[in-house]
Amino acid sequence: MAVLLEHTILRQLMSAPQLAEQITPYLKDEYFESQPCATLYTLFQQFYEKYHAIPSFSVLRLGLDDLRTLSEREVKATTDTLTEIEQMAAMETSQHAYLVEQAEKYCQERALYVALRKSVSMLDDPKETPHGIPDILRQALAVSFDTHVGHDFFGDAEARYEFYHRAESRIPFDLEVFNGMTKGGIPKKTLNVVLAGTNVGKSLFLVHMAAACLRMSRKVLYITLEMAEERIAERIDANIMNVPMDDVVSLSREQYLGKIDALHQTSTGRLIVKEYPTGAAHAGHFRALLQELQSKQHFVPDIVFVDYLSICSSGRIKMGNSVNSYTYNKSIAEELRSLAVEHNLPIFTAAQFNREGSGASDPGLDKISESFAIAQTADFIIALTTTEELEKNNQIQVYTLKNRYGKRNSYQKFLLGIDTSRMTLYDPGNTAVSNVAFDAAAVFAGGLSSKFGGASRLPRRPMGHLNTGGPTD
Secondary structure, eight states: OHHHHHHHHHHHHHHOHHHHHHHTTTOOGGGOSSHHHHHHHHHHHHHHHHHSSOOOHHHHHHHHHHOOSSOHHHHHHHHHHHHHHHHHHTTOOOOHHHHHHHHHHHHHHHHHHHHHHHHHHHHHOTTSOGGGHHHHHHHHHTOOOOOOOSOOTTTTHHHHHHHHTSOOOEEOOSSHHHHHHHTSSEESSOEEEEEEOTTTSHHHHHHHHHHHHHHTTOEEEEEESSSOHHHHHHHHHHHHHTOOHHHHTTSOHHHHHHHHHHHHHHOOOEEEEEEOOTTOOOHHHHHHHHHHHHHHHOOOOSEEEEEOGGGOOOSSOOOSTTOOHHHHHHHHHHHHHHHHHHTTOOEEEEEEBOHHHHTOSSOOGGGBSSOTHHHHHOSEEEEEEOOHHHHHTTEEEEEEEEESSSOGGGGSEEEEEEETTTTEEEOOTTBOOTTOOOOHHHHSTTOOOSSOBOOOOOOOOOTTOOOOSSOOO
């Protein structure tokens, strides 16, 4: 059956240029079980790639005569096969769609078979290492005849209209101001950055978002290059349980496990925290981690947090005297965004203000530490700043610096409540600084008064947190 299909594929390749153009990029000589068919396809492919035309049967015979690697018996078998194919081609009509479907299925099966044989031979060869086996199998499983070569402006108009009116899959925030500015949340295939100075709240923001996604039954991967895995998990515990961090360790085993169980009963999400040494990991490590999580734990995240970009390394460029910080950080940002596109998920990370930006009252994109290139690559950037007055009011100032999802000017500057002990951000209610102006109705449903009061008060309990008992204040 396989040999018959191989003969059919070769006959159609010789008589149908459109079919040859569609199949040749994916078909390999090693996929053929029959030695004569493999030899003929090798000759066909060499001629096609060199001259961009289909060789005649006479050309294949000349190529066969020039081969010195075949035995006399193999030459005769290949010649007989070529004659048979030529005779049948004169009588056969092309069934293009059916043959493409059958050829794709055949290539996929043969690619996997060849990959498995290579893998077994690698295990038997003491000079080989088995670490290359996953890549061989992954390439085999990825074989596909992809006929999409671009968007036809007129031909794909209807599909484009459907795209305009299709609800895009997004990861929503638990704070309505961010949903308002992003039109419902963070889209997939994007790189999003929170910008802040030292000890202002970069990690707090990422932790709060990770905890919110977990409560919304999302699968979350949190990559840390700054703190230990357990320290990040401790911060998420404080947020999820609405317990000050200092009190998390004082909970009894029963209290702690009870709170975790209460969350588990209300959420089907998962959270995995992975630690890498500072400056030692890049997007290639993260890509390998995603593949390992999928193969070993069947875990495919909905969103990835990288804490944080400025202490990642680049997989393409090695830092040295000949590489400036602009080029290096641009490479890191591009690699992270490529990872987001490749795995169809959003990545949220952080960057640090430079020295000038740390003390700025109105920060801009030029205040990103080391490299403006991060701003050029990211899809969404917000900046966090604080002052003594804001700290007294348990608040933090948020600036929208770049927003590809909506209108930046509508939410250019606003306040959030912050509880550092619980690693939490929240709607600050009616407490705000009088010099901050924004559309209250658009920002918070039920909203903020247009007359902002300046009185300090204790932060109210963040919405959506578990009320499972235990210390809260």
